[in-house]
Amino acid sequence: MIDKLEFLLALAREKHFGRAADACGVTQPTLSAGVKHLEEQMGVLLVKRGSRFQGFTPEGERVLEWARRIVGDSRAMREDISALRHGLSGRLRIAAIPTALAMVAAITTPYRDRHPNVQFTIYSRTSLEILELLENLEIDAGITYIGNEPIGRVSIVPLYQEHYRLVTSADAPLGDRDSVTWAEVSQVPLCLLTPDMQNRRIINRLLKSAGGESRPTLESDSMILLFSHVRTGRWASVMPEKIAQTLGLTEPIRAIPIVEPDAVQTIGLVVPQREPMTPTTAALVAEARRISSSLAT
Amino acid sequence: MIDKLEFLLALAREKHFGRAADACGVTQPTLSAGVKHLEEQMGVLLVKRGSRFQGFTPEGERVLEWARRIVGDSRAMREDISALRHGLSGRLRIAAIPTALAMVAAITTPYRDRHPNVQFTIYSRTSLEILELLENLEIDAGITYIGNEPIGRVSIVPLYQEHYRLVTSADAPLGDRDSVTWAEVSQVPLCLLTPDMQNRRIINRLLKSAGGESRPTLESDSMILLFSHVRTGRWASVMPEKIAQTLGLTEPIRAIPIVEPDAVQTIGLVVPQREPMTPTTAALVAEARRISSSLAT
DNA sequence: TCGGCCGATAGATAAATGCTATTAATTTTG
DNA sequence: CAAAATTAATAGCATTTATCTATCGGCCGA
Numbered sequence: 001m002i003d004k005l006e007f008l009l010a011l012a013r014e015k016h017f018g019r020a021a022d023a024c025g026v027t028q029p030t031l032s033a034g035v036k037h038l039e040e041q042m043g044v045l046l047v048k049r050g051s052r053f054q055g056f057t058p059e060g061e062r063v064l065e066w067a068r069r070i071v072g073d074s075r076a077m078r079e080d081i082s083a084l085r086h087g088l089s090g091r092l093r094i095a096a097i098p099t100a101l102a103m104v105a106a107i108t109t110p111y112r113d114r115h116p117n118v119q120f121t122i123y124s125r126t127s128l129e130i131l132e133l134l135e136n137l138e139i140d141a142g143i144t145y146i147g148n149e150p151i152g153r154v155s156i157v158p159l160y161q162e163h164y165r166l167v168t169s170a171d172a173p174l175g176d177r178d179s180v181t182w183a184e185v186s187q188v189p190l191c192l193l194t195p196d197m198q199n200r201r202i203i204n205r206l207l208k209s210a211g212g213e214s215r216p217t218l219e220s221d222s223m224i225l226l227f228s229h230v231r232t233g234r235w236a237s238v239m240p241e242k243i244a245q246t247l248g249l250t251e252p253i254r255a256i257p258i259v260e261p262d263a264v265q266t267i268g269l270v271v272p273q274r275e276p277m278t279p280t281t282a283a284l285v286a287e288a289r290r291i292s293s294s295l296a297t
Numbered sequence: 298m299i300d301k302l303e304f305l306l307a308l309a310r311e312k313h314f315g316r317a318a319d320a321c322g323v324t325q326p327t328l329s330a331g332v333k334h335l336e337e338q339m340g341v342l343l344v345k346r347g348s349r350f351q352g353f354t355p356e357g358e359r360v361l362e363w364a365r366r367i368v369g370d371s372r373a374m375r376e377d378i379s380a381l382r383h384g385l386s387g388r389l390r391i392a393a394i395p396t397a398l399a400m401v402a403a404i405t406t407p408y409r410d411r412h413p414n415v416q417f418t419i420y421s422r423t424s425l426e427i428l429e430l431l432e433n434l435e436i437d438a439g440i441t442y443i444g445n446e447p448i449g450r451v452s453i454v455p456l457y458q459e460h461y462r463l464v465t466s467a468d469a470p471l472g473d474r475d476s477v478t479w480a481e482v483s484q485v486p487l488c489l490l491t492p493d494m495q496n497r498r499i500i501n502r503l504l505k506s507a508g509g510e511s512r513p514t515l516e517s518d519s520m521i522l523l524f525s526h527v528r529t530g531r532w533a534s535v536m537p538e539k540i541a542q543t544l545g546l547t548e549p550i551r552a553i554p555i556v557e558p559d560a561v562q563t564i565g566l567v568v569p570q571r572e573p574m575t576p577t578t579a580a581l582v583a584e585a586r587r588i589s590s591s592l593a594t
Numbered sequence: 595t596c597g598g599c600c601g602a603t604a605g606a607t608a609a610a611t612g613c614t615a616t617t618a619a620t621t622t623t624g
Numbered sequence: 625c626a627a628a629a630t631t632a633a634t635a636g637c638a639t640t641t642a643t644c645t646a647t648c649g650g651c652c653g654a
Contacts, residue, residue, distance in 0.1 A: 017601055059381055077360065084341075348620045
């Protein structure tokens with residue numbers, strides 16, 4: 001029964017019977033039969049059938065929600081029992097927005113000191129992708145913007161505030177200033193994240209409300225790429241304060257506070273709303289709370 | 298997998314492999330094998346094995362909690378989907394404390410008007426039994442005292458306040474009064490519920506704190522029995538106001554308010570904490586809220 | 595219209611589930 | 625204290641269920 005529900009989850013992810021079957025480690029006919037069996041049990045069609053996968057029926061969507069919960073709980077149960085016997089172990093899958101990646105080490109490092117048998121997989125994703133991965137039980141936790149876009153059945157721990165800096169060479173335009181305005185920043189050619197990233201959308205909004213426009217000379221979905229350009233001293237970018245600090249800026253590169261407004265975004269840890277949480281996730285939340293309170297001081 | 302978890306739940310209820318198997322509609326070896334299979338999956342012993350059932354290991358208790366949730370959700374899913382297609386249907390199992398039994402009709406009647414395809418099973422149970430039945434998924438809702446003894450993972454809707462009356466004949470001692478005190482009541486021979494009922498324990502406490510003692514001439518676990526005695530005019534009892542009203546008192550029987558203190562107990566609907574609830578349970582909660590607000594005016 | 599992709603179907607096989615009958619270990623009873 | 629009864633585990637067998645390989649039929653794009 002639970003296996004069949006996993007089939008359905010895979011199908012929702014992959015939107016393709018063959019790939020979903022692969023993901024479950026079974027053949028396509030097996031997955032087909034599994035879904036059909038579910039449909040017989042429920043007495044309703046769950047999947048819109050054509051010669052292609054055409055999405056779920058309304059009933060299918062509903063079953064999908066229950067499936068997420070039931071499958072999630074059944075995995076949580078296994079982990080819970082395993083933790084009772086062997087202490088915390090297993091793999092913690094986390095996805096973070098690129099601008100928060102540098103902060104991840106601040107959580108994982110003390111976590112591993114406490115629980116050395118837990119392994120990590122960290123993905124760099126957009127904030128929307130993170131919520132989708134959480135929904136589909138593909139990650140255990142996300143680190144993303146909170147308080148802006150509406151989010152689903154999740155628990156949230158605020159981590160830190162994101163303040164913005166113009167990162168540029170001291171001899172470049174504006175490079176000698178102690179602070180700059182968003183209006184001034186909008187006049188400078190920038191390296192920015194691609195527009196599918198929420199960070200970019202936030203910066204766009206700030207530039208626009210300052211009467212400017214975002215015409216980035218260079219876009220990328222990788223903070224490392226942006227940073228490496230900035231370090232040459234020949235490019236400028238807008239980055240969160242924390243990541244600029246963490247990556248380490250050296251002369252003649254400066255990180256200049258941007259004001260009017262001194263925009264703030266809150267970044268937080270997001271985990272599935274489940275009571276009780278899996279032991280590894282609960283420990284992650286505990287770690288996040290520690291960080292949060294230590295940064296608040 | 299889910300079936301095996303149901304085996305475990307049955308075992309927790311029956312504390313006996315054979316009876317648990319019966320309850321699941323399988324033979325004892327099948328249930329034994331099922332539990333063993335679970336233990337292999339989890340890599341832990343779940344049940345303390347002797348030649349008798351000796352309870353669960355700590356890990357077993359933990360699995361049991363998860364099992365309650367997973368099995369509950371899987372049933373809720375089925376009902377949810379069925380309700381999408383056929384409207385509300387099925388059977389709603391409710392247990393109520395005896396003193397609240399008369400109130401049940403106030404919920405079931407408007408409920409049936411709205412959802413004629415739902416059938417009811419109503420049990421009369423003690424407040425403790427009700428909580429246990431809820432835990433074990435043997436009922437969908439309880440009507441019991443709230444706010445006194447601690448209760449587990451449940452949602453609560455207050456229904457009404459229980460005020461106490463001395464129910465007695467007009468020509469019996471105290472029968473001519475407009476109100477009596479608990480101290481006075483303690484001097485009268487009474488018909489009361491048996492001491493396993495919380496109502497009786499509450500009354501005992503009230504009598505005791507008024508310096509009296511409860512020496513009931515007659516005890517029963519059935520309100521009907523108490524009521525039929527009182528109606529003869531030869532017996533007295535202490536009953537909640539609501540039930541005395543509902544059952545209908547005729548001359549020369551009177552229901553006299555008991556004061557010092559004017560003790561109050563809150564009765565409420567109690568359902569498993571599950572998000573979303575099963576459709577039939579959600580409708581019951583809605584009905585309870587209507588009652589609650591109509592009585593509050 | 596043809597080739598390729600996708601999901602359903604058929605048939606064979608492996609795995610699981612569940613039953614009856616029996617055994618082993620206790621506990622109860624006479 | 626021995627016989628009977630109770631309880632859960634085990635063995636062996638039958639049935640059902642799950643899964644695989646191979647193949648078919650529909651649909652889309654070239």
